[in-house]
Amino acid sequence: MSATTTTSSQKTLTTLKRQVASAVEADGPEAHQIDIDRLVWLHARVEVARALREWAESSKHPLTGDLAEVAELQAFSALSRLTGEGFLDAVQISRRLADIAERLEPLQDVGASEAHRLLRSSLREFADREVKPYASRMHRQDEDIPEHIIKSMAGLGLFGVSIPAEYGGAQVTPDVKAMLIATEELSRASLAGAGSLITRPEILVQALLRGGTEKQKRQWLPAIANGDKMVAVAVTEPDCGSDVASLSCPAKELPDGDWEITGTKLWCSFAGRSELVMLLCRTGQAGHRGLSAFVIEKPAFAGHEFEYRQPGGGTLIGKAIPTIGYRGMHTFELSFDHFRTLASSLIGEGEGLNRGFYLQMEGFAMGRIQTAGRAVGVMQAAFEDTLAYTKDRVVFGQPIFANELARSKVGMMALWLQGSRQLSYLAARMLDEGNGQTEASLAKLYACRVAESLTREATQLHGAMGYSEEADVSRYFVDARVLGIFEGAEDVLSLRVIGRALLQEMD
Numbered sequence: 001m002s003a004t005t006t007t008s009s010q011k012t013l014t015t016l017k018r019q020v021a022s023a024v025e026a027d028g029p030e031a032h033q034i035d036i037d038r039l040v041w042l043h044a045r046v047e048v049a050r051a052l053r054e055w056a057e058s059s060k061h062p063l064t065g066d067l068a069e070v071a072e073l074q075a076f077s078a079l080s081r082l083t084g085e086g087f088l089d090a091v092q093i094s095r096r097l098a099d100i101a102e103r104l105e106p107l108q109d110v111g112a113s114e115a116h117r118l119l120r121s122s123l124r125e126f127a128d129r130e131v132k133p134y135a136s137r138m139h140r141q142d143e144d145i146p147e148h149i150i151k152s153m154a155g156l157g158l159f160g161v162s163i164p165a166e167y168g169g170a171q172v173t174p175d176v177k178a179m180l181i182a183t184e185e186l187s188r189a190s191l192a193g194a195g196s197l198i199t200r201p202e203i204l205v206q207a208l209l210r211g212g213t214e215k216q217k218r219q220w221l222p223a224i225a226n227g228d229k230m231v232a233v234a235v236t237e238p239d240c241g242s243d244v245a246s247l248s249c250p251a252k253e254l255p256d257g258d259w260e261i262t263g264t265k266l267w268c269s270f271a272g273r274s275e276l277v278m279l280l281c282r283t284g285q286a287g288h289r290g291l292s293a294f295v296i297e298k299p300a301f302a303g304h305e306f307e308y309r310q311p312g313g314g315t316l317i318g319k320a321i322p323t324i325g326y327r328g329m330h331t332f333e334l335s336f337d338h339f340r341t342l343a344s345s346l347i348g349e350g351e352g353l354n355r356g357f358y359l360q361m362e363g364f365a366m367g368r369i370q371t372a373g374r375a376v377g378v379m380q381a382a383f384e385d386t387l388a389y390t391k392d393r394v395v396f397g398q399p400i401f402a403n404e405l406a407r408s409k410v411g412m413m414a415l416w417l418q419g420s421r422q423l424s425y426l427a428a429r430m431l432d433e434g435n436g437q438t439e440a441s442l443a444k445l446y447a448c449r450v451a452e453s454l455t456r457e458a459t460q461l462h463g464a465m466g467y468s469e470e471a472d473v474s475r476y477f478v479d480a481r482v483l484g485i486f487e488g489a490e491d492v493l494s495l496r497v498i499g500r501a502l503l504q505e506m507d
């Protein structure tokens with residue numbers, strides 16, 4: 001059955017791609033946004049099924065085979081609605097999920113190498129001990145991330161996972177999956193208090209590795225790797241988020257070759273505590289060819305507000321914007337006024353002038369796959385709590401889990417979780433080989449959307465308790481909401497990154 005459904009799904013998807021491609025060719029992509037978005041989501045379903053099938057074939061674990069088959073049936077069902085053929089009964093699929101829920105066991109290490117297993121178990125133990133006990137308070141009181149978390153993460157070398165050993169990092173050969181495992185385990189304990197600390201260095205590190213001078217790499221990479229310098233990334237502005245090419249914050253070159261910045265950046269996470277801020281500024285013509293990336297240095301500040309005055313009179317004022325989740329990181333409005341930075345802070349120096357857009361985008365590919373890992377970590381936490389709660393809580397004289405409908409929801413949660421995980425690992429393998437940019441975006445898109453659905457079901461199955469601040473699932477729910485907004489807003493990622501790449505394949 002699964003081989004037949006898979007072949008049929010792929011055929012229907014290819015036909016749909018052709019139809020959308022010719023419609024787009026005739027009228028342009030803006031006239032067919034809804035078609036492109038639907039194509040991307042159907043493609044995501046097929047890719048999730050493919051990732052789970054590969055996992056099942058390599059691991060030989062029976063449950064992984066069941067999950068792959070249900071994902072294949074779901075993809076087939078969604079695609080066959082387009083052709084009107086072979087409609088599958090949704091009730092049958094839900095029953096399969098309820099059955100899977102009854103047989104569930106921890107699956108995160110199934111098929112993993114010994115090294116990856118060890119990495120996960122040591123990080124889980126670390127995050128449970130060092131991060132989890134502080135996660136709820138950090139969220140509810142909107143406190144700073146405790147310094148001991150940052151120090152102990154640095155001690156484990158977690159900021160240097162993607163930095164080559166020659167620049168003081170831990171990477172001998174590219175291993176994006178190792179970075180994902182670290183991210184998952186930290187995010188399982190706290191998205192904002194640990195799992196997200198690696199994202200910003202990942203973006204800056206990629207930009208430096210691809211576009212920095214040798215001197216810049218030696219200046220910043222070892223300090224990032226050993227946790228001496230925390231990193232923030234300031235791209236978004238008050239009038240400009242998704243449309244990065246339209247950023248306006250200007251950097252003006254001074255007669256001595258240094259730069260002066262006067263302007264505002266918005267939504268800059270972790271800007272207070274960070275010592276390095278990767279900053280995208282306008283240095284040239286309108287559009288993406290007039291942007292440059294800088295690394296500015298500043299002292300670390302605690303709390304929700306700071307003011308940094310340079311000896312020459314330039315200032316940088318930061319004010320945290322209150323948010324419903326993702327607390328601990330604190331996300332700032334940054335106002336630069338005659339802020340001076342050295343000529344050597346321009347990534348790539350002379351060669352890097354007006355190349356910032358490209359460097360930022362290359363950094364974002366790593367930021368996106370890392371964000372898929374963050375979503376998986378949050379889902380893992382919500383899933384575990386829900387499984388335990390539904391088995392413990394008695395309603396109408398029996399545990400919630402004894403109900404078929406509740407079990408089918410738990411089964412669906414398992415499918416979202418494992419599907420996202422395997423999709424991100426598939427992209428990780430491709431990134432290790434120097435490809436996989438679109439796959440990384442797809443993993444981010446899918447994992448972040450289903451993280452919302454999964455945490456929603458988690459709060460639902462917890463009843464009123466799920467709506468209390470006391471229960472961790474309410475934090476997972478508000479934390480998950482941000483994942484589809486940053487590192488590529490969902491619709492923009494679907495239409496302008498993944499959709500565009502899928503349609504290019506048809507050229």
Ligand SMILES: Cc1cc2nc3c(=O)[nH]c(=O)nc-3n(C[C@H](O)[C@H](O)[C@H](O)COP(=O)(O)OP(=O)(O)OC[C@H]3O[C@@H](n4cnc5c(N)ncnc54)[C@H](O)[C@@H]3O)c2cc1C
Pocket residue numbers: 033232233234235236239240241242243266267268269270323326331482485486487488489490491492495
């Ligand atoms: C908690 C938090 C932390 C953040 N941290 C950082 C950070 O550290 N550094 C940083 O630089 N930024 C950060 N951001 C900002 C984030 O990257 C931006 O919010 C994101 O890029 C989207 O930009 P925007 O908010 O201006 O949305 P807009 O660009 O205004 O888009 C809003 C919505 O409009 C729709 N839309 C837009 N364009 C299209 C289109 N072409 N077709 C169809 N629909 C469209 C989409 O639904 C999109 O979500 C953070 C945001 C949050 C909430």
